[in-house]
Amino acid sequence: MSDPLPPAAALRRIAFLLERAREPTHRVAAFRTAAAVVDALGPDELDRRIRTRTLTDLRGIGPKTGAAIVQAHAGEVPEYLARLEEAHGELVPLADDVAEFRALLRGDLHVHSDWSDGGSPIREMAEAAIGLGHEYMALTDHSPRLTVANGLSPERLERQLDVVAALNEELAPFRILTGIECDINVDGSLDQTDELLGRLDVVVASVHSDLRADSAAMTERMLTAVADPHTDVLGHCTGRLLIPREQREGRRQRPRPESSFDAEAVFSACVEHGTAVEINSRPERLDPPLRLLNLAVDLGCEFAVDTDAHAPGQLDWQGNGCERAVECGVPAERVVNTRTVEDLLAWTAG
Numbered sequence: 001m002s003d004p005l006p007p008a009a010a011l012r013r014i015a016f017l018l019e020r021a022r023e024p025t026h027r028v029a030a031f032r033t034a035a036a037v038v039d040a041l042g043p044d045e046l047d048r049r050i051r052t053r054t055l056t057d058l059r060g061i062g063p064k065t066g067a068a069i070v071q072a073h074a075g076e077v078p079e080y081l082a083r084l085e086e087a088h089g090e091l092v093p094l095a096d097d098v099a100e101f102r103a104l105l106r107g108d109l110h111v112h113s114d115w116s117d118g119g120s121p122i123r124e125m126a127e128a129a130i131g132l133g134h135e136y137m138a139l140t141d142h143s144p145r146l147t148v149a150n151g152l153s154p155e156r157l158e159r160q161l162d163v164v165a166a167l168n169e170e171l172a173p174f175r176i177l178t179g180i181e182c183d184i185n186v187d188g189s190l191d192q193t194d195e196l197l198g199r200l201d202v203v204v205a206s207v208h209s210d211l212r213a214d215s216a217a218m219t220e221r222m223l224t225a226v227a228d229p230h231t232d233v234l235g236h237c238t239g240r241l242l243i244p245r246e247q248r249e250g251r252r253q254r255p256r257p258e259s260s261f262d263a264e265a266v267f268s269a270c271v272e273h274g275t276a277v278e279i280n281s282r283p284e285r286l287d288p289p290l291r292l293l294n295l296a297v298d299l300g301c302e303f304a305v306d307t308d309a310h311a312p313g314q315l316d317w318q319g320n321g322c323e324r325a326v327e328c329g330v331p332a333e334r335v336v337n338t339r340t341v342e343d344l345l346a347w348t349a350g
């Protein structure tokens with residue numbers, strides 16, 4: 001990208017590239033906040049602020065963001081952005097077979113917004129997905145029990161469905177699929193009302209609690225969830241974390257091992273009940289581990305290669321999952337998000 005962008009778009013592009021460069025989230029957030037401030041100002045007030053050099057008097061705009069705004073407003077590529085483009089604008093090229101595999105993906109079935117623990121509004125996530133050439137994105141914010149991640153109560157999920165419907169009118173032909181990343185309760189039931197689960201396009205079911213339960217209990221719990229007629233995708237099945245990660249409010253989560261369960265039984269149940277096994281592309285998850293991914297391939301599972309993105313730049317991460325899929329010989333026709341939106345919805349409804 002070398003064309004100058006309007007100020008707010010330039011700030012968002014900077015945030016996107018900072019994310020890709022794995023810069024700390026507060027730095028990324030500063031640019032997104034500044035973009036929102038510029039959006040709210042309107043063009044005349046922005047002109048006036050720049051003329052009178054009072055941009056940085058505004059809450060949410062500092063010297064760095066202010067300089068980028070002034071340069072973008074003058075029709076230039078901000079220096080800061082130009083440097084980032086040079087270092088991080090091009091993706092590290094994927095191997096040919098991985099790139100080919102990735103090109104077959106039409107969407108992502110596991111994406112969070114700022115309605116739960118994501119960092120960006122639904123629209124920004126959708127626009128980033130459109131930018132990647134995707135045709136659809138399932139919005140899968142967390143369920144009520146996951147209070148640390150601001151999980152959605154039934155009432156909030158109802159409201160989100162209206163917001164998504166309105167956005168879909170605007171963004172067509174792109175489609176935001178309604179969805180949820182639903183906690184699997186300890187007894188294997190799903191953490192949302194039956195009625196709402198029935199109305200959603202895509203249900204990703206994941207274990208987020210009692211990860212150290214004994215194998216028999218965990219297996220029972222997962223078998224129940226996989227057999228639930230609402231479940232479409234089994235999210236990050238082992239729950240492992242390979243590297244520490246930052247959480248909301250500056251908490252750091254330490255690495256943790258896989259939870260133990262009878263993978264052969266769980267994956268066989270996935271085949272039986274038409275539940276796809278997620279290939280989670282987050283660098284700290286990369287779940288399932290390769291040995292389990294190979295097992296799932298052998299048993300005949302279907303898969304969803306998902307990013308579990310909590311910010312727009314993370315929608316890029318699908319390449320990680322594709323690399324692992326190719327390494328384990330996952331046939332593309334068994335990846336549900338290579339399907340058209342019609343075929344995908346026919347599958348989730350079935």
Ligand SMILES: [Zn+2]
Nearest residue numbers: 181206235236
């Ligand atoms: Zn999760």
Ligand SMILES: [Zn+2]
Nearest residue numbers: 110112181308
């Ligand atoms: Zn998630």
